[in-house]
Amino acid sequence: MSQPQPIGDNGRDAIIAAAADCFMEAGYDSTSIDAVADRLNATKGRVYHYYRSKAELFYDVYRRGMVINLSTIQPIVERDLEPREKLETMSKAHVRNMLDHLNFQRVVMQGVEMHLAGATTPAQRQQLASLMKERERYEGLFRQVLVEGRQHGVFRFDNASFASKAVLAILNNPVLWYRRRQDAAHDGHEEIVEEFTRYAMNCVAATQT
Amino acid sequence: MSQPQPIGDNGRDAIIAAAADCFMEAGYDSTSIDAVADRLNATKGRVYHYYRSKAELFYDVYRRGMVINLSTIQPIVERDLEPREKLETMSKAHVRNMLDHLNFQRVVMQGVEMHLAGATTPAQRQQLASLMKERERYEGLFRQVLVEGRQHGVFRFDNASFASKAVLAILNNPVLWYRRRQDAAHDGHEEIVEEFTRYAMNCVAATQT
């Protein structure tokens, strides 16, 4: 049922963060609730006090990941920018999120996989389906800008749905191989952000830069 | 240790196919050996007669997927084509493979995930690492054409490694959402092939088409 998460609920927050790290490092199935508890220097009791099942915990982590992404992109969408600049700003912000919140983003990836795999129980299916809607909404924000840009003649593509998938495929890619640098100062983030954003833009651009 | 798979080994072939389907539908962890056996109208005994562990079976399925891809692309690489046409031909063939062999391609995806997650035992890590090398070799085929095209002035990008990742990210994308049509005649494959190939080409193109 997972209540609409009261903000600043520190009880859950620490658990979510620990779970995100565990899921990132070992994947959903291979992560035991005990492992999550260990990372908190606590025991199962603490986790099960807040979550009724492992699946619900996972969903909450997933949801947190989507909240991070949506709350970053939504304000940009609402800004008054020309489509080209808007998409570029959105893209850069998205890639930065990928790099800055690797743990949550990997969980989001796993959620997609789980959805493909087909969750076991009907209740789980339903939960996952609603999470996927969030994801589609997110994709819709990009699609919307793309369509607008096409009307203005700055973008070119046939199927808007395919185009948004292609763009996000590029922007999500770093999640598949990026590993955190120990040196926080020059972490190479900007190079990745710039380059993958450029690829994404080119992909649907009507005219060359 | 999995011998260098004698071709036409029908004993393993049926198992590999069944396992690919199971892994696609339920994912690695949620697939039991019994489930694979059931799909063959057989029992565990048959599977364990050919494979020492579930992991080894998975690796063999993964390897089969890579063989499908490599054996499709390699001949194209060796053809004498200009870089643009070569990349286009490779891309189309790749996307077709994605759609035609969904089960194996999903397993390849899961393999990447497993590698990120970090397999449990050292032996598994080593196995996965060697499989990832195959994958990198495959990516190398694309990178090679990209670099060649850049010299000819038809492609433009900074980091060749990033560029090849971006291109393949697009071409792999359909695996994440495509679902087999019941109607084999008009399955919509060609539309997907054409469109995603175009996005991939645009992504690194120096001049507009």
Next chain:
DNA sequence: TTGACAACATACTCGGTAGTATGTTCACAA
């Protein structure tokens, strides 16, 4: 024709983990 091995099937073990049942402690309220 026999015996040796491949190709399975059957019947078990056993560890790991999700979930539960039941303490224990502390804060705060009446």
Next chain:
DNA sequence: TTGTGAACATACTACCGAGTATGTTGTCAA
């Protein structure tokens, strides 16, 4: 000061599934 519930810890159960040990059947070779 007591009692009530939140926030955990401890100790347990129950099951699932990987792997094993041991049949059983057919085939082919000497």
